[in-house]
Amino acid sequence: MPEADRAPHFVRSLERGLAVIRSFDADHRELTLSEVARACGLTRAAARRFLLTLADLGYVRADGRTYRLTPRVLELGYSYLSSFSLAQIAEPHLEQLVDRTRESSSLCVLDGDDIVYVARVPARRIMTVAVTVGTRFPAHVTSVGRVMLAYLPEEEIEVRLARVELTPLTARTIDSLALLRTELERVRRQGYALVDQELEEGLRSIAAPVRDRDGEVVAAVNIPVQAGRTTLAAVRRDLLPPLLETVAGIEADLRMATGPARASSPGTGTHRSSSSPRPPAPRP
Numbered sequence: 001m002p003e004a005d006r007a008p009h010f011v012r013s014l015e016r017g018l019a020v021i022r023s024f025d026a027d028h029r030e031l032t033l034s035e036v037a038r039a040c041g042l043t044r045a046a047a048r049r050f051l052l053t054l055a056d057l058g059y060v061r062a063d064g065r066t067y068r069l070t071p072r073v074l075e076l077g078y079s080y081l082s083s084f085s086l087a088q089i090a091e092p093h094l095e096q097l098v099d100r101t102r103e104s105s106s107l108c109v110l111d112g113d114d115i116v117y118v119a120r121v122p123a124r125r126i127m128t129v130a131v132t133v134g135t136r137f138p139a140h141v142t143s144v145g146r147v148m149l150a151y152l153p154e155e156e157i158e159v160r161l162a163r164v165e166l167t168p169l170t171a172r173t174i175d176s177l178a179l180l181r182t183e184l185e186r187v188r189r190q191g192y193a194l195v196d197q198e199l200e201e202g203l204r205s206i207a208a209p210v211r212d213r214d215g216e217v218v219a220a221v222n223i224p225v226q227a228g229r230t231t232l233a234a235v236r237r238d239l240l241p242p243l244l245e246t247v248a249g250i251e252a253d254l255r256m257a258t259g260p261a262r263a264s265s266p267g268t269g270t271h272r273s274s275s276s277p278r279p280p281a282p283r284p
Helices: 012-022 033-040 042-058 072-083 085-101 143-150 154-163 177-190 230-257
Strands: 062-063 068-070 105-111 114-121 136-138 194-196 205-211 217-226
Touching: 012 042, 033 042, 033 194, 042 062, 085 105, 085 114, 085 217, 085 230, 105 143, 105 194, 105 230, 114 143, 143 154, 143 177, 143 194, 143 205, 143 217, 154 177, 194 230, 217 230
Parallel strands: none
Antiparallel strands: 062 068, 105 114, 105 217, 114 136, 194 205, 205 217
């Protein structure tokens, strides 16, 4: 965050400590002191103090000249996930959907420019997609991300599109802002998103939005399938109807759990009372 944007209460040492934790990832499981300092823009002395403090707290372990995170860092994310009632509400519905379709299903939320998996029920199959709770992907190349992006206010969509990195992940990835804008408009019209091998070759995914009691999209549920054994037509015909039924069940339970809907603010156009009719059901 730029210095000029920091509020008076901003604690820079906390920002730096979190940056040290984030410098470790799947491609950098072990880092030297110099590598941590370089990744975080710190001096070696400052990086060393942060690493030793994190080690004292149990979040980092030193192994000779290198450092690595310990499983205790999972507590930081679990505190959020375990208190996220939507995931708890959705899980039994996801289990029923998986039993019905024999395909995996997940609930995701939008976090910045990424989607984050907050609940997942894998299919009972030898080979499944290696995704777990907490996994993140760029929102614009995923079905769940496009569903949630599509229902944002127009001004916010434009802000997000202005900063998105359209790096092709496969030969099918949309790499044009104009095409991505058109796709988001299509998703909003039809009420679901279908992404065909844009995130990963051989992977198709269909997703539908989950609305809260005020009609605002707060999450999305997806069903990923292998392209080699499921056609796009079959995804729409066989998976979309049970997906929409599952989302409706989650929304009904969510309304019961959170109480009556608030009245929409006049003129905002971004919220809808639960007494208002839902948009027409998407056609497979």
